Amino acid sequence: xxxxxxxxxxxxxxxxxxxxxxxxxxxxxxPEVLSDLNFALPPGSFHFVTGPSGAGKSSLLKLIYLxxxxxxxxxxxxxxxxxxxxxSARPRLRRRIGVVFQDLLLLEHLSAxxxxxxPLRIAGRKPAEYRADVAELLSWVGLGxxxxxMPPTLAGGERQRLAIARAVVARPDIxxxxxxxxxxxxxxxxxxxxxxVELNRLGTxxxxxxxxQDLIARSGKPVLLLEHGRISTRPLQGPVLL
Amino acid sequence: MSDLxxxxxxxxxxxxxxxESRDGALIFVVAVLCFxxxxxxxxxxxxxxxxxxxxxxxTGEATVIIRPRGGETPDAAAARAAEALSGVPxxxxxxxxxxxxxxxxxxxxxxxxxxLEDLPVPRLVAVTLDPRHPADxxxxxxALRADGVDATVDDHSIWIKDIRRAGGLVRWLGGGVFLxxxxxxGAVVAFATRAGLAAREDVVEVLHMAGAEDGFIARLFxxxxxxxxxxxxxxxxxxxxIVAGGLRIAGGGGGLTPALPLAWGDILAVIPCPLIAALVAxxxxxxxxxxxxxxxx
Numbered sequence: 001x002x003x004x005x006x007x008x009x010x011x012x013x014x015x016x017x018x019x020x021x022x023x024x025x026x027x028x029x030x031p032e033v034l035s036d037l038n039f040a041l042p043p044g045s046f047h048f049v050t051g052p053s054g055a056g057k058s059s060l061l062k063l064i065y066l067x068x069x070x071x072x073x074x075x076x077x078x079x080x081x082x083x084x085x086x087x088s089a090r091p092r093l094r095r096r097i098g099v100v101f102q103d104l105l106l107l108e109h110l111s112a113x114x115x116x117x118x119p120l121r122i123a124g125r126k127p128a129e130y131r132a133d134v135a136e137l138l139s140w141v142g143l144g145x146x147x148x149x150m151p152p153t154l155a156g157g158e159r160q161r162l163a164i165a166r167a168v169v170a171r172p173d174i175x176x177x178x179x180x181x182x183x184x185x186x187x188x189x190x191x192x193x194x195x196x197v198e199l200n201r202l203g204t205x206x207x208x209x210x211x212x213q214d215l216i217a218r219s220g221k222p223v224l225l226l227e228h229g230r231i232s233t234r235p236l237q238g239p240v241l242l
Numbered sequence: 243m244s245d246l247x248x249x250x251x252x253x254x255x256x257x258x259x260x261x262e263s264r265d266g267a268l269i270f271v272v273a274v275l276c277f278x279x280x281x282x283x284x285x286x287x288x289x290x291x292x293x294x295x296x297x298x299x300x301t302g303e304a305t306v307i308i309r310p311r312g313g314e315t316p317d318a319a320a321a322r323a324a325e326a327l328s329g330v331p332x333x334x335x336x337x338x339x340x341x342x343x344x345x346x347x348x349x350x351x352x353x354x355x356x357x358l359e360d361l362p363v364p365r366l367v368a369v370t371l372d373p374r375h376p377a378d379x380x381x382x383x384x385a386l387r388a389d390g391v392d393a394t395v396d397d398h399s400i401w402i403k404d405i406r407r408a409g410g411l412v413r414w415l416g417g418g419v420f421l422x423x424x425x426x427x428g429a430v431v432a433f434a435t436r437a438g439l440a441a442r443e444d445v446v447e448v449l450h451m452a453g454a455e456d457g458f459i460a461r462l463f464x465x466x467x468x469x470x471x472x473x474x475x476x477x478x479x480x481x482x483x484i485v486a487g488g489l490r491i492a493g494g495g496g497g498l499t500p501a502l503p504l505a506w507g508d509i510l511a512v513i514p515c516p517l518i519a520a521l522v523a524x525x526x527x528x529x530x531x532x533x534x535x536x537x538x539x
Contacts (some may be wrong), residue, residue: 065451087536088455095453105448113252119452121254135249148247153529166452 016040017205035229046200049209051226057209098172100180102192104163106151113147119170156183174205269474276478277424280512286416288502293409300398306367309392320365326389332377335370384462460531468524470492475519479512
């Protein structure tokens with residue numbers, strides 16, 4: 001008796017946060033930017049995604065955070081086949097995902113505190129429940145003195161840290177970060193990386209897309225390498241130096 | 243921690259900016275539309291009152307034209323007709339008009355003719371009908387026939403029909419103009435919503451990615467434009483009330499004109515304007531926002 005491949009994939013993906021089966025993606029009628037990707041991210045894992053510019057790192061993250069659709073293949077997120085997900089179910093899944101966008105996407109008319117608290121407000125939490133947590137998190141990322149500041153008045157590194165705070169404030173099940181240390185100095189990059197590691201220890205699956213080979217090398221974390229739209233895995237790196 | 247920021251007193255800021263640079267133009271356009279809608283509403287109410295007044299006057303009266311028979315003077319025929327009509331149920335009073343009054347009625351049509359009294363002007367009987375149970379023309383004619391009076395009864399039914407039709411037309415016209423204005427206001431708000439969504443695509447994207455539902459995001463725009471339209475509606479209503487008040491004062495006791503007898507109470511018609519403007523704007527913004535947000539998603 002032959003087994004339904006979709007059912008088999010669903011069964012496998014039930015224990016995985018993300019699963020890609022033969023996933024390809026193209027923008028419009030352009031060439032494929034991602035081709036036949038097959039990988040799975042177990043809960044609590046920590047991966048870097050790296051590769052040359054234009055390799056499709058951001059596109060890969062977009063597929064995971066449901067901002068793009070594959071042109072081929074199956075994506076399972078938290079065990080659910082996203083292709084068959086009704087639009088009304090997407091917000092529920094997105095609340096389990098924290099994203100640090102490459103262009104940050106901070107809301108310029110809201111204070112740093114309001115920006116950081118945004119996912120908690122959307123989740124319907126009451127301010128009294130999370131005020132102190134947001135303040136503590138902002139202090140931790142070095143924005144304790146800038147909570148009232150509006151994003152246009154923040155420096156590049158401060159904006160980046162604010163975007164990270166917003167992504168992690170709701171303790172997401174998976175954190176996706178697109179070049180999260182691009183605008184910060186080495187010391188802050190290490191600090192941010194440690195925040196991610198801390199979140200990971202608490203059970204959050206972390207995926208970081210970065211060019212920072214030094215950070216990758218010193219992290220000791222596994223790598224998903226994207227080249228020409230195809231993915232290969234590099235196992236755990238050498239000793240952890242961070 | 244910031245000296246300027248008290249975490250304990252923090253309150254969430256609105257997801258959308260409270261003011262946009264385009265708001266001024268939107269408020270102006272919606273206020274003008276509301277101003278016109280309020281004037282239309284007051285005009286319809288006043289015209290309706292005029293039509294009702296004229297209809298009431300005409301239904302309360304009838305005129306009988308007497309043709310004297312051989313051997314009977316016109317005055318005697320008119321007096322006999324008035325007496326015959328006085329006993330008819332539904333007639334409050336029947337009074338033969340003096341010849342001088344009959345001449346007064348035709349003088350405006352013929353001009354200042356010196357020998358007007360020589361013309362064979364028919365005698366008239368003015369009948370005042372019971373306002374609760376008025377007698378109709380047929381009953382009056384039957385009573386006159388029974389008493390052998392040759393006469394024509396004019397119960398004004400032709401005029402009443404025309405005035406009622408005109409009154410109905412004014413109501414429909416006013417309703418139509420009101421709907422057109424509401425549709426224009428809705429279209430303006432829909433356009434502003436599109437512009438607002440385009441300008442705030444970043445907000446929509448961030449809220450989406452943070453797990454906000456389409457309805458939640460649409461509601462932000464819905465409430466925002468409802469508030470703006472409500473303010474504009476209030477401004478338009480106040481302006482219309484001031485103009486109507488000025489016209490009422492200028493028009494004196496009879497209102498603006500006999501065809502538009504504007505009353506002070508008519509100005510109350512502006513009260514629902516801000517609410518209606520807000521509801522139209524909310525519906526237009528919601529519909530547009532949901533459509534665009536789904537397209538963005």
